[in-house]
Amino acid sequence: MTAVPAAPKMLALTGPTASGKSALALALARRLGGTILSADSMQVYQRLDIGTAKPSAAERARIPHELIDLVPVTAKFTPADYVTAAGEAFRRCAAARRTPVLCGGTGQYVEALLTGEDYAGLPYDPGLRGQLHAIWQEEGLEPLVRHLEELDPGRAQSVDRLNPRRVIRALEIALAGEGGAARPQPNRLARPAVLVILDPTRPWLEDRIRARIDLMFAAGLADEARWLLEQNLPEDATCMQAIGYKELFPWLRGFESEAEARERLVIATRRYARRQRTWFRRYERIQGLEILHLTEPGPDSVERILAFYGMDKSATTEV
16 A cells, blocks of 8 residues: 655644634645645534634635534534544645645634644543533522632633533543543644744734624624524524624524624624633644734735744744
8 A cells, every 4th residue: 555645844824813813724725735624613514604703615615624514503513523524625725736725713723733632532421511500500600600619710711601501521631630630731743733823913903803793793693693593592502602693693583683793702802812821821732833923914914934943953933
């Protein structure tokens, strides 16, 4: 059997929501002969296009994209499923000698592909989940968040504290170690890669967030959210908790105005961007990873990233 050659080293591009990742990834993949691998936990779901800011059909026709539209909204899709699907995408990149360009802001997904963390090996204990769920129902999320802060302060900082499913799962992960200790985090690079973190100023990003939400509404976000609501999924289903949709449900159910829904979405997106920034600090611990922190994308961003991608030595650079 002929061995499949290794793909060129991965170029990973991450940053807070609305920071310009997708446009840069398209330009970089075009220059590198690359395939874009999505690292967005919601883009895996079919028919959720506007609220997840998926690349357009025209963009996907120009540049190959992977890890998008993998499952229907009724399906359960875990980080372990993502790692498995990403492994297959990497093999296709290697066989085609295409550069994998990872692009997305779901920190858990990005880190898993950088470090090779085995999410499939994470234990699932129905009894423990039932206990945690009962605490949430009886006492609210606050005691669960406090426990998570004790076990894994870093994960507690980055998790969405208003999302019961994510808080409970974070606690399951933190409790996976012996005696309730936090699960050790892999700190070595799993494959050759460089990482670009978009790190825009807060005023610049907040303007971008508001402008993007206006564009999403104009493109039909409300219709997409209404369709999702009509699927009658459980309230704790992943898609029902997605930013971009859950903020519109009270309006679509007749409990508030469109203006209130828009503002709710702006606020939720800003909070999500802050949590993303917290998670990105974790990448500094990954041994062997070259990291470029890039402020607001400009005309020369592609050239700067390509120059950095060609570097041989490990470095952390501010530009």
